[in-house]
Amino acid sequence: MRGIELDVNGDRLETAAPDHWTLLEVLRYKLGLTGSKQGCDKGDCGACTVLVDGQPVLSCLTLAAQAVGKEITTVEGLRPMHLQSGGVGADPIQDAFDRCGALQCGFCQPGMMLSARALVAANASPSREEIQKALSGNLCRCTGYTQILEAVETAIAERVGAEAPRPAWVEDREHVREGELEARTPAKEAK
Amino acid sequence: MLRLPKFRLEEPTDVAGAVALMSEHGEDAMIVAGGTDLYPNMKHGLFEPKVVVSLGRIAEMRGIEALADGGLRIGATTTLAEMAQSALVQERAPALAQAASLVAGPQLRTMGTAGGNVMLDTRCQWYNQTHFWRKSLGYCLKKDGTVCHVVAGGRKCVAAASNDTAPTLMTLNASATFANDEGSRDVKIDEMWKADGIWNKEPGRGEILTSLHIPAQSKGHRGAYGKLRDRGSIDYPLFGCAVRLDLDSEGVVEDADVVCVALVARPLRIKKVAETLRGKKVGTESFAEAAKEAADLADTQAKPMDNIPGESLYRRQMVPVYVRRTLQAAAEGKGPVHHV
Numbered sequence: 001m002r003g004i005e006l007d008v009n010g011d012r013l014e015t016a017a018p019d020h021w022t023l024l025e026v027l028r029y030k031l032g033l034t035g036s037k038q039g040c041d042k043g044d045c046g047a048c049t050v051l052v053d054g055q056p057v058l059s060c061l062t063l064a065a066q067a068v069g070k071e072i073t074t075v076e077g078l079r080p081m082h083l084q085s086g087g088v089g090a091d092p093i094q095d096a097f098d099r100c101g102a103l104q105c106g107f108c109q110p111g112m113m114l115s116a117r118a119l120v121a122a123n124a125s126p127s128r129e130e131i132q133k134a135l136s137g138n139l140c141r142c143t144g145y146t147q148i149l150e151a152v153e154t155a156i157a158e159r160v161g162a163e164a165p166r167p168a169w170v171e172d173r174e175h176v177r178e179g180e181l182e183a184r185t186p187a188k189e190a191k
Numbered sequence: 192m193l194r195l196p197k198f199r200l201e202e203p204t205d206v207a208g209a210v211a212l213m214s215e216h217g218e219d220a221m222i223v224a225g226g227t228d229l230y231p232n233m234k235h236g237l238f239e240p241k242v243v244v245s246l247g248r249i250a251e252m253r254g255i256e257a258l259a260d261g262g263l264r265i266g267a268t269t270t271l272a273e274m275a276q277s278a279l280v281q282e283r284a285p286a287l288a289q290a291a292s293l294v295a296g297p298q299l300r301t302m303g304t305a306g307g308n309v310m311l312d313t314r315c316q317w318y319n320q321t322h323f324w325r326k327s328l329g330y331c332l333k334k335d336g337t338v339c340h341v342v343a344g345g346r347k348c349v350a351a352a353s354n355d356t357a358p359t360l361m362t363l364n365a366s367a368t369f370a371n372d373e374g375s376r377d378v379k380i381d382e383m384w385k386a387d388g389i390w391n392k393e394p395g396r397g398e399i400l401t402s403l404h405i406p407a408q409s410k411g412h413r414g415a416y417g418k419l420r421d422r423g424s425i426d427y428p429l430f431g432c433a434v435r436l437d438l439d440s441e442g443v444v445e446d447a448d449v450v451c452v453a454l455v456a457r458p459l460r461i462k463k464v465a466e467t468l469r470g471k472k473v474g475t476e477s478f479a480e481a482a483k484e485a486a487d488l489a490d491t492q493a494k495p496m497d498n499i500p501g502e503s504l505y506r507r508q509m510v511p512v513y514v515r516r517t518l519q520a521a522a523e524g525k526g527p528v529h530h531v
Contacts (some may be wrong), residue, residue, distance in 0.1 A: 001465040018199040019243075020194075020196065020200075022230075025487060041234065042192055042230075042231040043295075043299060055272075056298045056301060057302050058227075058298045058302065059226055061302065062302070063226070063245075065202070066202070086462045101355050115297065136297025136423060137299065137424055137425060186353075
């Protein structure tokens with residue numbers, strides 16, 4: 001057992017855990033931050049992705065002790081940190097995921113959003129291919145990738161005031177009645 | 192949920208401290224850098240060290256240095272992402288940057304290191320499994336058992352070297368510096384392998400890889416890496432091939448080298464590639480013909496087995512395809528070769 005001070009989502013948290021506990025285990029079972037998911041637990045699925053000093057890493061393969069002295073961001077930190085930096089409402093990535101329906105079961109979503117967050121911080125206008133690459137370490141078992149990619153594109157487009165891409169499912173529907181198209185296209189909620 | 196077995200973590204801040212810890216604890220201790228290979232293996236019950244010595248806080252082991260003679264020195268704990276994105280590595284050792292860019296997925300490249308990929312444990316579909324899975328099968332030669340499930344009656348472990356960067360380092364004539372309690376020594380990457388899947392390296396488990404040295408390449412150096420895998424991310428190679436071409440000022444091949452990985456316990460150099468390609472001018476029909484001949488050489492020399500996932504027949508058929516395409520990519524100054 002060793003005392004550990006972790007900087008999580010802007011807060012310094014003190015806890016204690018044995019050396020062999022992973023960062024994911026400490027986040028979930030000592031600090032109660034269950035947003036980071038325990039999926040494969042061996043580095044395949046990306047559900048446990050957190051940001052360490054702004055970089056996406058797998059918390060299931062990082063020891064808690066090795067994260068001491070580094071800034072950790074989990075999905076719980078996205079909204080508070082967005083508000084702190086002068087934003088309104090949810091983090092734009094979270095907001096876009098919500099409006100684009102970028103989830104089915106939701107298990108992969110925290111990891112997806114953190115990988116997307118790191119990408120957007122590093123690259124202001126990534127292409128679809130760059131988004132795919134940045135999210136390639138996050139598996140979605142429901143295979144709802146299209147909406148996830150659209151959500152990231154939407155967040156990026158809205159940040160620069162450009163028009164969000166038309167969701168792929170709109171194109172698929174040949175029998176959309178007049179007026180229904182607009183009603184179904186996700187619109188940004190009024191603030 | 193996969194728990195790590197109990198151990199004590201040591202985090203020395205210099206190489207001397209790490210060497211002292213390894214020497215003090217001997218076989219009870221293991222070295223960890225990024226943890227992307229060791230921790231999953233420990234979670235599978237493949238290793239149970241009492242002490243884990245982390246290299247993560249040793250600043251002197253990290254970074255990429257441009258040498259005045261045109262070579263490179265890469266600290267062992269430099270991450271794969273840093274290596275892949277480095278303009279220096281891309282320019283002086285393109286095949287190495289390409290290979291690093293294709294290791295696993297983005298998060299694992301942020302964590303995994305240059306030294307860790309060289310020191311990667313060999314892999315086998317009968318070995319990289321949970322304890323429950325392996326026990327149900329009566330274990331295997333590499334761990335806890337006496338039977339090989341790949342080669343019937345086999346007495347020698349054939350788990351595959353699966354490190355993407357190792358073959359590129361071999362084509363680049365690179366060497367690795369190891370620190371041990373007698374000081375430090377340089378080992379050519381080319382000469383550090385043994386045909387033993389249980390431990391396929393000549394340096395011992397307690398020696399610490401501190402840096403990689405890549406000598407200056409020829410003026411007309413071209414390099415590329417080709418990787419076959421199931422998905423465009425995350426997976427280990429089902430087959431990998433590194434290519435080096437040395438061209439003269441006219442674009443004629445003076446020397447060539449092809450080294451493949453994900454076959455047997457050690458990376459495999461394809462013989463007679465240089466003889467086949469020498470004198471051929473890139474971009475001509477004769478080069479394309481020679482690249483095909485070199486791919487045929489790889490086809491006869493490299494025989495994928497059922498040691499790693501992926502049907503071996505498919506992997507076998509992809510060997511000449513990937514070698515030919517990677518040679519072509521290197522000639523054109525492109526790459527990596529990757530199907531997705």
